[in-house]
Amino acid sequence: MNMNFNDTEQRELNSRLERKQMREMLTTYQNLLQGCFDECINDFSTKSIQSREEGCLMRCLDKRQKASERLTARFQELNQQMADKGGAPGQ
Amino acid sequence: MNMNFNDTEQRELNSRLERKQMREMLTTYQNLLQGCFDECINDFSTKSIQSREEGCLMRCLDKRQKASERLTARFQELNQQMADKGGAPGQ
């Protein structure tokens, strides 16, 4: 994508992308929450979280977040390599 | 969220939220339909729904809808309790 934006266009674009990124962050957050809920909370004999469940939950959040950060770094590197080879943008 | 909206803003906001709520209702409807299809329709030796499948389908819809209504009520109660404790809005 080789488009030239003037200042007004760039401002409008930035504000839209910011909003999209915020929405994406929130979706990621909710995915994380639901994913760890689904995997760690399976006992409905009580209505409060058990300490075993809470431990699982915290480790799940930690591990998934670290995985996500690692994958983000890899994705960016690979994206950059593509761009350098003259492949398509992807960013 | 403690925002003050003037009348124009409030009208604009309401109309947007209404549209979002409508869209959400339709998604819920389609989720219900697909969920019950996936669970009840598994025989492709005929091209019409069998009476056994139809029974399953109707009970599935009934039960899931009741579950959804029950969960809505709980969600609102819990949300309200949060708000009362001075926690965050969530509504």
Added chain:
Amino acid sequence: MNMNFNDTEQRELNSRLERKQMREMLTTYQNLLQGCFDECINDFSTKSIQSREEGCLMRCLDKRQKASERLTARFQELNQQMADKGGAPGQ
């Protein structure tokens, strides 16, 4: 839905539907890609795709795309039959 649109409305509507259709096509593309990745790529002892994996991937893409085309044709026929019977639009 029996609505009459004037020219301006029709143009606005068309451009919106076009954008939605484009977005839908891209989602379909990404679903296809992720679905075949999930089913065919399961060996992480190497960082490059194995020829066995590549074969699976290509057959998966071919077969799913053909299935999708077949289902599109059926969906349109069924939709048309509904419309002819005076049922609801759906198109």
Added chain:
Amino acid sequence: MSFLFGGGRPQPSSAEKIAQAEMEFEMVMDAFSRLNSSCTRKCLPTDYREGELNKAESVCLDRCAAKFVEVSLKVSEKFQQDAANARGGQAGSGGMFGM
């Protein structure tokens, strides 16, 4: 989709008409996308030994599509019936497909 939209409202504005048409279009696309994912899952084995659809898979897809549409109609009728019962007795009429 008269049971969801309109239904005795006054003349809609341009923006409303467009928004409604847009939403109906989305609903049809969404319905197809769900049919597609459900029937693909139900009818295609996941080993992908060949790229062609064989006879059994093709027949399964055709029947699955027909059943999905039939289910859509039944569900829509049921909802309209339930809504009519809730309003106090008289049944809704007219099918609705695609949602």
Added chain:
Amino acid sequence: MSFLFGGGRPQPSSAEKIAQAEMEFEMVMDAFSRLNSSCTRKCLPTDYREGELNKAESVCLDRCAAKFVEVSLKVSEKFQQDAANARGGQAGSGGMFGM
């Protein structure tokens, strides 16, 4: 949701305020939709032998909803804590529910 939005920004414009309120509304709807799908999956058997919720299913749904909300709070606290630690020590305060 002060830890995600606002937080020391200047007076927002009309459009920004509306966009923010819209997003919060969406988040609450999304939270409910996830609670709904998770608890339905966890509490309803998939054979559908009856259309009514029985006692055990009802109790399971109630507890599942309570646990989901409790988990939401815990996750939000953890994120605020992590963010505070990252900023250099002081903990965030105030719960946030629904996201």
Added chain:
Amino acid sequence: MSFLFGGGRPQPSSAEKIAQAEMEFEMVMDAFSRLNSSCTRKCLPTDYREGELNKAESVCLDRCAAKFVEVSLKVSEKFQQDAANARGGQAGSGGMFGM
């Protein structure tokens, strides 16, 4: 993404250019989100006995990301090839990543 957008169209308007850039951004975010969910599912065991990534998991994630991107490129090439064949022979050129 020239095979999907543009490709010989006249000068686009401001709104069109912005919409296109917006859509490309969304596609990249969507691609990452799918990579993330697939690789997390494939590489992390679901018992969560520890909060750290261990060596095996880290290596699996790195390879999974590389394979996902490689698959994206292959799929894009295949689609361009298919499209070119459909147009009557000449192959498309240029990779496309992120979608």
